Amino acid sequence: MKPFKIGLLGLGTVGTGVVRIVEGHQDDIKRQIGSSIEIEKILVQNKNKLRDIHIDPHKITEDPWEVLEDKNIDIIIEVMGGVELTKNYIIAALEQGKHVITANKDLMAQHGHEILAKAEEHGCDVFYEASVAGGIPILRTIVEGLSSDRITKIMGIVNGTTNYILSKMSLEGASYEDVLKEAQELGYAEADPTSDVGGFDAAYKMTILGTLGFHTYITVEDVEIKGITDVSAEDIRYSSHLGYEIKLLGIAERKDDLIYLSVQPTLVKKSHPLANVNGVYNAVYVYGEAVGETMFYGPGAGEMPTATSVVADLIAVAKNSVLQVNGSKPTISSYKEKKIKPLDQVVYKNFIRLYVADKAGVLAQITQVFTKYEVSLESVVQQPNPDLQAAEIIIVTHDANMESMEKVLIDFKDMDVIHEIKSIYRVEG
């Protein structure tokens, strides 16, 4: 059989990994699909850049259309990043009947709907396993492995940078600023870390997971986002005393047809499997009505893990081509109307840390507010903080709805005895 010809958009770390796997595993790949895979053309920004791998210079181009319009190319692999321009390239590729594999979460979270519609129109495959949780085949698992079940909740540690920072803060008692600086020096965090530490990267991934898990087309605007920039060493220490780790969790939850998505620093019970996911590892916890609790764990990024997912997609597209079923494979469509849960139905435990006046009766005043809005408390710890000439109160609530909690906080802001609401976090597990 004639080989499958690939056009590669981008030759950064992931692109290089794809070339390495395709070349290094040619025998195993051929056994699976019956023919070989050849990388025909590669789009780069600078042809003359020195690279770690040897590539025939004739295959390299700086002109995207040389790749996109090459009639020999069957499949486009997009690992260049970016959104608007990249979308145009992918649309153009689909219009020429080329299948597309992408590792681009921003693109799929923002324009997935349009791209998948275009693919359907032209009978093409679009696969994007590597866009969420690098080396973990989580999209395939949700779409196929759990296809018979009704997923009610997805909780994910889906951003390696923030998990590295929080793990390190927990392990060493260090401050956010110090660990971020170190992460930047080691290359685990970018010079402008906003997308990671602000929770936006995780939110895009939760958009994709939620769309597949709930059969509803979700956009990033549907996700409540809170980053980790305000998480302090004290928060982590207090959480640890209470038996929790702080993790940046993406949570997508559904009850009946109402959904709610958020990304926020969350206290996770130390005995919960997500609490032990450290460093740059990712994990996705999935609750299904029938299956119960499952978790999928692995490297969230990196040249070779991400490339593994890209090439697994490539093999899937090639198999579909052999069977002549590209684009016709019934996909999980977003057939359900999107209904966001009202806040009075979003229910979880809360961890609250307050600085209060160190005098008699303060605790009673504070607990009265919770009582007023029918929020019951699991634990309350009060201790003096001599440095501040104030007392510190740590409260963990029982399950409370978000609307009631907002009312509690509004009342708190008007109370003289409360000097500062230091932190408030969701609690899970």
Place this chain on the structure above:
Amino acid sequence: MKPFKIGLLGLGTVGTGVVRIVEGHQDDIKRQIGSSIEIEKILVQNKNKLRDIHIDPHKITEDPWEVLEDKNIDIIIEVMGGVELTKNYIIAALEQGKHVITANKDLMAQHGHEILAKAEEHGCDVFYEASVAGGIPILRTIVEGLSSDRITKIMGIVNGTTNYILSKMSLEGASYEDVLKEAQELGYAEADPTSDVGGFDAAYKMTILGTLGFHTYITVEDVEIKGITDVSAEDIRYSSHLGYEIKLLGIAERKDDLIYLSVQPTLVKKSHPLANVNGVYNAVYVYGEAVGETMFYGPGAGEMPTATSVVADLIAVAKNSVLQVNGSKPTISSYKEKKIKPLDQVVYKNFIRLYVADKAGVLAQITQVFTKYEVSLESVVQQPNPDLQAAEIIIVTHDANMESMEKVLIDFKDMDVIHEIKSIYRVEG
């Protein structure tokens, strides 16, 4: 479109779960495959037995051939258990062009080769996701999600009964006998627990995982098996002091083309994700050359988790039918010649516990034996055991090959100062 008609062999817990999911999730299933799924006939042992679910009595039969020869039936789901008779039924179904889904690990581990060959001959699908690790879609993950990678090692906690027993022993410091008795009373262990506690159930599952992961047809005779019956409360206590949990691990490893499979109680570092897999949960840890380390965690058994995997297979078969690609989907074939690693190439750390004479010079004599066979030691702890008028020595070796370790043990047996070799376990993580 006309509905898919199912013949169900067996209506025990899993069979009942399948009926519940197929009936309860009919809408979601229809969205995915474009037509409904109907359970046409069900083979049971006793038609008159009282059941938890209501089923039209006309659908129930005690005659297998009424199901297997029903021309309306497209797909047979086998959840009756058993090996030889069941194999005949499945072969008969395939010969009539019916697709087969089975949750039967004994059957697939012993006769998978023959069944898959028969399926290929008749253009039928045979899927068996539920046969390993109940609710975890691990077979699909290995075959599709990690298809581009070269898997070098699979470590699995794949038997819920033994994991329940070992978790409970660790948590409560209880003896094996007491916990087994309790597990039997709770229904977590069978009256004759040999298949579980002897490691045989896990070995069958590792046979299936190894065959798919290494593209080599592996049989249970290729697996070195040691059960948990000799694991004592002391072993668990000493392991815990050294920072390990004891788990019954199935390990399938490959280097170049040489493979080695075993099932044995193994010390796992407490920081390793497998150490925190407790109770009846299962987990499979997969190492790929490119992807690195991934883990898949979930319920290992139970009515609904197992039924979830069965119905996911059912949806996959139905999709293949819609696309008319049943049986033609390129499967992972066992194309590699099987070569078992010689023992001098199987290398791991060991935990050894000895009762020795409590006198000077004993430790020196013992360490000399390790030196003689070039086994170096990571840690040695000696302590008196007044009850026994002896000393106890706990040794953890560095990586050592199995051949050298066997020689060490043979020498130990001839030494007067060693009263008893109490235990020896593999160490991982």
